[in-house]
Amino acid sequence: MDMLMKLYTLGDVPPPVPAAMRLRKPLGPEHDGALGWVEAHFGARWRSEAGVALANRPVSMFIVQHRAELLGFACFDATARGFVGPIGVLDGVRGKGLGAALLYACLHDMRAAGYGYAVAGHVGAPGFFRRVAGAIEIPDSTPGLYGTLLR
């Protein structure tokens, strides 16, 4: 199931991350490490999508870090143009607002780039997108774009 989010009704103030953490885009020297981290925690397909986001200019991936440790990531224009995701936060630090901050960072960047709407594809956590960004289900969107993926 895919979900649709309005970017023009998005609040202007993104939810903050805890003071000890930083939300930003990865720098060039970090790309390989970030991709390895995505694959280790979320699998090869998400690594592939993160690779697209890191190859975009400007880069369309955000990370949250605590000291030198990566805690979460989110991408847009990775699966396809206008799509947001994949998004993932380490199991041990979920429920602290990091996912919301990462999703907002992507949606704000998309709005600044001129998009009016964002699509979350093949959504695994619909309640999260509904809660954070008012996402609504797109009718008849399963399997959507993903129906013909190579194995």
Ligand SMILES: CC(C)(COP(=O)(O)OP(=O)(O)OC[C@H]1O[C@@H](n2cnc3c(N)ncnc32)[C@H](O)[C@@H]1OP(=O)(O)O)[C@@H](O)C(=O)NCCC(=O)NCCS
């Ligand atoms: C989905 C995910 C990114 C959320 O990250 P998180 O850091 O735990 O989310 P947050 O703490 O920012 O939660 C923001 C809000 O969404 C809610 N929420 C989070 N996950 C939710 C879920 N799976 N279902 C319903 N609501 C959810 C939270 O309760 C919170 O609500 P609140 O504002 O009332 O407190 C994280 O659970 C994750 O990495 N899951 C595995 C990967 C995944 O499924 N990604 C999405 C693929 S479509």
